[in-house]
Amino acid sequence: MMEPLLSIRLRDQRHPYQPGDALECAYQIDAVDAADIQSIEASVLWHTEGKGDEDLGVHYFERLEQGEVDGQDLRALRVLCTVLPNSPLTYPGVTLKIRWCVRVRAFLRRGKEVFFEQPFVLGSIPPAIPVLQPEPESDSQDDESDGMM
Amino acid sequence: MARLFRLWEKKRGDRSTGSKFVGGLGEGLFFGVLFLLGSLSLAYLVAARLLGAMPPLYQPGFGFWLMVLVMISFMLIGGTGVVYTVLQVGASAERRSAMARRAADIELLSDAMPSRREYPTVPRDTNLTNSPGIRLAYRLPVTHGGPWVLFAATAFFLVWNGIATVLVLVVFQSHLSERPDWFLTVLVLPFAAIGIWATYYFVQQLLLHTGIGPTTVEISDHPLRPGESYQLFVSQAGRLNVKSLELSLVCEEETTYRQGTDIRTERCRVYCESIFIERDFQIDPGKAFECSCDLRVPDHAMHSFQASQNAVQWMLVARGHAASWPVFQRCFPVVVCPAEPRGEDG
Structure with missing residues (x-):
């Protein structure tokens, strides 16, 4: 069986987005029978990557169930629009990275699900660089100049 | 797979x-x-x-x-x-997260949430601004692992030396009764050595917490924002011959992860800028060291971030070295919010 095709296109290809900007995005599922799609979820979310366990926060969420959509099947092109929040901003850290994306997830028959995501950048935080922490003994080199003992 | x-x-x-x-x-x-x-x-x-x-x-x-x-x-x-x-x-992860967010938006709950609605995931600064300063607007609270280190050192010192003392007494008794237990005697030697080290470490921690006076940091405004400048007032009390006292603005990433049944937390310092450093001066009991300086948050600084497993934390770190004392360090957390959005006319 062929895998369904999920496509997401950001209307405004600005790079990066800023807090308060409107994000408009079109998404569509194809190459699958309409009857095979039980529901579709579209979300605008941030999630963390890196050494720690994943954190995830959903800013925008919509779920469409079969039978809820009047006159159209769930394969039709849809548009979502949301105003981006003030935080968290995209963060390319060392042990922690924060990523934003639009994620579309389709629930098919027999418990199968597929998803696709389109990342985007919110804010303009430059990549972080690790800083070496000072050793506790590093101050002891000043002993010779200590005249107040 | x-x-x-x-x-x-x-x-x-x-x-x-x-x-x-x-x-x-x-x-x-x-x-x-x-x-x-x-x-x-x-x-x-x-x-x-x-x-x-x-x-x-x-x-x-x-x-x-x-x-x-x-x-x-x-x-x-x-x-x-x-x-x-x-x-x-x-239920997908997104759906569960959306449901949790809707629950958090309920008015009754939102007041108890750790972050403000207009700045999601940025921690609230209520606990940092509830103490007014003498010179400047707010006196920042100090957070350090000191009391826990002292508690652990005290517990280890008491338990270890209690066991070691009993063993030493048994060894002494065996030697006094002219029936020496040489196996126990040899066993007691490393026990006693660790006991002496535990005593030294305990006394060191005790002196560190009682001998060095409090460090106070006051700030002119809070929360901080990238590209903005703030006034700071630093005070260090005690009776010390200070070799160096430095105040730095520090940013750390904190990640928590599970490894098998263990939960581990790691910190990675990604920003450290010295705000002031003072060398070779004396602090007398009646006259604390006082210093005013300026703090500028970098233009493209990442804002404070707090999620359940990951965090970005900003803090002011006072690090001092006094004669006859080990290096001491005190942290004053601050919250950095994202920069204010600029208007259309720039």
Whole structure:
């Protein structure tokens, strides 16, 4: 069986987005029978990557169930629009990275699900660089100049 | 995708290699069986008691009530597990997160949430601005692991030296009674050495917490924003010959992860800028060292971030080295908010 095709296109290809900007995005599922799609979820979310366990926060969420959509099947092109929040901003850290994306997830028959995501950048935080922490003994080199003992 | 479990493998985090559906099914079955076991056994116990056919072991008394308690706990754990598993099945991570967010938006709950609605994931600064300063607007609270280190050092010092003292007394007694136990004598030597080190470390920690006076940091405004400047007032009390006292603005990433059954937390410093450093000066008991300086938050600084497993934390770190004292460090957390959005006209 062929895998369904999920496509997401950001209307405004600005790079990066800023807090308060409107994000408009079109998404569509194809190459699958309409009857095979039980529901579709579209979300605008941030999630963390890196050494720690994943954190995830959903800013925008919509779920469409079969039978809820009047006159159209769930394969039709849809548009979502949301105003981006003030935080968290995209963060390319060392042990922690924060990523934003639009994620579309389709629930098919027999418990199968597929998803696709389109990342985007919110804010303009430059990549972080690790800083070496000072050793506790590093101050002891000043002993010779200590005249107040 | 791997379909078979490896026998020797340390699982990390929530990532799974098998089928989510099979995993959920297994989890549901396990908790379901636990619930059934608990409920059926409890029903049997109660019925047997009512019918007077109780086995001798479970006659009313300690054994009976213990069994009732165990069976009720089986029912509770199993029932909760089944409900939790059912909620997880068929709900994506995004949907669960959206539901949690809607719950957080309820007015009653939002006041208790750790971050403000206009700046999601940025921690609130209520606890940082509830103490007014003498020179500037706010006196920042100090956070350090000091009391816990002192507590751990005290507990280790007491327990270890208690055991070591008993062993030393036994060894002395064996030698005084002219029947020396040489095996025990040799064994006691490293014990005593560790005891001496524990005593030294305990005294050092005690002096560090009682001998060096408090460090105070006041700030002109809070929360901080990238590209903005703030005034700082620093004061260090005590009776010290200070070799160096430095105040730095520090940013650290904090990540928490599970490794097998362990929960580990790691910190990585990604920004450190010295705000001021003062060398070779004296602090007298009646006259604390005082200093005013300016702090500028970098233009493209990442804002403070707090999620359940990950965080970006900003803090002011006072690090001092006084003669005859170990290096001491005190941290004053601050919150950095994202820069204010600029207007259309720039």
